[in-house]
Amino acid sequence: MSNPTIEELRSAARGAVIGPDDGGYEGARAVYNAMIDRRPRVIVRPADVADVMATVTFARSAGLELAVRGGAHSVPGFGTVDDGVVLDLSSLKGIRVDPVTKTVRAQAGCTWGDLDHATHAFGLATTGGILSTTGIAGLSLGGGIGYLGRRYGLTCDNLLSADVVTADGRMVTASAKDHEDLFWALRGGGGNFGVVTEFEYRLHPVKHVYGGPILYDLGRAADVLRWYREYIAAAPEEQGAFFAFLVAPPLPFIPEERHGTNVCGIVTCWSGPLEEGERQTRPFLEDVAPPIGHHTGPMPYPALQSAFDGLHPPGMQNYWKADFVHELTDDAVQAHVEHGANVPHVHSTMHLYPLNGAPQRVAPDETAFAYRDANIAAVIVGMWPDAADNDRNIRWVRDYWEAIHPHDAEGGYINFMSGDDQDRIHANYRGNYDRLTAVKAAYDPDNLFHLNQNIQPSST
Ligand SMILES: Cc1cc2nc3c(=O)[nH]c(=O)nc-3n(C[C@H](O)[C@H](O)[C@H](O)COP(=O)(O)OP(=O)(O)OC[C@H]3O[C@@H](n4cnc5c(N)ncnc54)[C@H](O)[C@@H]3O)c2cc1C
Numbered sequence: 001m002s003n004p005t006i007e008e009l010r011s012a013a014r015g016a017v018i019g020p021d022d023g024g025y026e027g028a029r030a031v032y033n034a035m036i037d038r039r040p041r042v043i044v045r046p047a048d049v050a051d052v053m054a055t056v057t058f059a060r061s062a063g064l065e066l067a068v069r070g071g072a073h074s075v076p077g078f079g080t081v082d083d084g085v086v087l088d089l090s091s092l093k094g095i096r097v098d099p100v101t102k103t104v105r106a107q108a109g110c111t112w113g114d115l116d117h118a119t120h121a122f123g124l125a126t127t128g129g130i131l132s133t134t135g136i137a138g139l140s141l142g143g144g145i146g147y148l149g150r151r152y153g154l155t156c157d158n159l160l161s162a163d164v165v166t167a168d169g170r171m172v173t174a175s176a177k178d179h180e181d182l183f184w185a186l187r188g189g190g191g192n193f194g195v196v197t198e199f200e201y202r203l204h205p206v207k208h209v210y211g212g213p214i215l216y217d218l219g220r221a222a223d224v225l226r227w228y229r230e231y232i233a234a235a236p237e238e239q240g241a242f243f244a245f246l247v248a249p250p251l252p253f254i255p256e257e258r259h260g261t262n263v264c265g266i267v268t269c270w271s272g273p274l275e276e277g278e279r280q281t282r283p284f285l286e287d288v289a290p291p292i293g294h295h296t297g298p299m300p301y302p303a304l305q306s307a308f309d310g311l312h313p314p315g316m317q318n319y320w321k322a323d324f325v326h327e328l329t330d331d332a333v334q335a336h337v338e339h340g341a342n343v344p345h346v347h348s349t350m351h352l353y354p355l356n357g358a359p360q361r362v363a364p365d366e367t368a369f370a371y372r373d374a375n376i377a378a379v380i381v382g383m384w385p386d387a388a389d390n391d392r393n394i395r396w397v398r399d400y401w402e403a404i405h406p407h408d409a410e411g412g413y414i415n416f417m418s419g420d421d422q423d424r425i426h427a428n429y430r431g432n433y434d435r436l437t438a439v440k441a442a443y444d445p446d447n448l449f450h451l452n453q454n455i456q457p458s459s460t
Contacts, residue, residue: 014046015048032075043085081451089109092197103201108197122203127153147271182194188369209269212268216265218263242354321379321418325352348393355371380400441457441458
């Protein structure tokens with residue numbers, strides 16, 4: 001039998017099948033990280049699950065590489081491929097909230113903005129990323145860290161089921177009752193096991209939150225970090241505050257003379273009773289260091305979720321590195337202060353996300369996400385507009401990471417890893433790695449889904 005042609009795929013699919021000669025190809029091939037410039041042979045935007053099944057079967061039969069993407073935020077650019085097939089699920093945006101069971105079903109092309117918008121109308125939410133533009137798909141499959149995590153767990157801890165098109169082109173539903181091994185692997189194992197077309201999540205009553213950014217003088221960074229370390233260790237789980245080094249953006253709540261200067265800060269998010277929000281935020285304003293400026297108050301949860309979208313737009317050059325942290329020691333604080341003080345661009349930053357709380361109540365082998373004893377996820381975000389500055393900015397990220405890594409855990413969060421971090425995959429999954437390779441062998445023995453932080457199928 002001869003290889004299937006793109007024309008055959010076109011006639012089989014109801015969604016858009018875009019080749020290099022078609023209008024819209026240039027826009028369709030772009031991903032979030034402008035450093036990634038690849039030219040796929042074909043980009044498919046499916047209309048339904050049948051199109052996803054047809055595309056997976058086409059790529060496998062034609063012997064072409066297959067890249068899968070939802071929100072296209074993968075910093076290493078795993079959502080695209082030269083001369084291969086891109087399955088761009090951004091066309092699948094269906095969402096159905098069930099307010100009675102407090103669950104939501106969302107198709108894999110949704111962003112967190114889409115999901116938060118739909119659930120907010122019912123006064124409900126689940127843990128998502130801290131920007132509205134990130135895709136639910138990649139984020140959920142890697143774990144999912146966000147403001148609500150300390151209280152409600154990682155995003156993957158709220159996953160109830162997933163519809164998955166596997167490498168053989170079939171669709172299965174993975175849950176605690178069906179395809180349990182696949183369901184286990186999907187909760188942290190990334191895009192290694194198939195194409196998820198729909199996610200079902202548990203929701204929680206979250207409507208308004210109290211929080212926002214608080215900025216401090218860089219000279220107080222060591223004090224702020226030490227204070228944050230102690231505070232967050234004992235803070236109520238309704239508090240999802242994270243620490244940041246950044247360049248002060250030109251916003252009205254920041255004095256003009258500080259615009260464009262290096263500062264540090266904490267972004268708070270109190271998701272408990274709103275009337276307690278002001279009291280819960282007061283320590284950040286009064287006990288740490290005098291703030292340069294702050295913009296805290298009550299707000300709809302989706303407003304905080306999208307508050308920083310503008311700081312991290314698509315089309316920038318991106319290079320990131322990351323670690324999990326058990327303990328932010330004084331030596332680590334010193335390393336952070338030395339390198340965090342030099343954040344090179346207003347789009348770049350370093351964040352410390354707290355993980356103590358609900359994520360730690362899940363056993364390390366209960367889902368693929370293994371670092372259940374980590375207290376913090378650290379990410380150094382290099383993001384800048386001009387490719388001519390790549391060497392300098394990549395150097396800042398690498399130097400920073402080399403300075404903090406000796407104080408951190410061996411592994412890091414796979415969704416914050418770079419393309420050059422493939423040798424860390426085993427460390428990132430620790431004791432879960434061998435089981436992941438076995439699940440991979442069961443569902444994708446030929447490693448069709450290899451454009452990711454790749455887990456190799458076990459050979460037995
Ligand atoms: C600006 C920015 C902010 C971020 N903030 C956070 C945050 O707050 N919290 C957090 O936890 N992470 C965050 N991340 C990291 C984020 O989780 C990862 O980049 C994630 O991969 C993004 O998912 P996506 O769907 O947008 O990406 P995509 O590039 O579309 O997908 C990334 C990879 O996931 C897999 N994948 C995607 N869709 C599917 C699918 N339907 N089925 C199977 N596999 C699939 C594929 O391997 C794909 O290559 C952020 C990233 C960026 C760039």
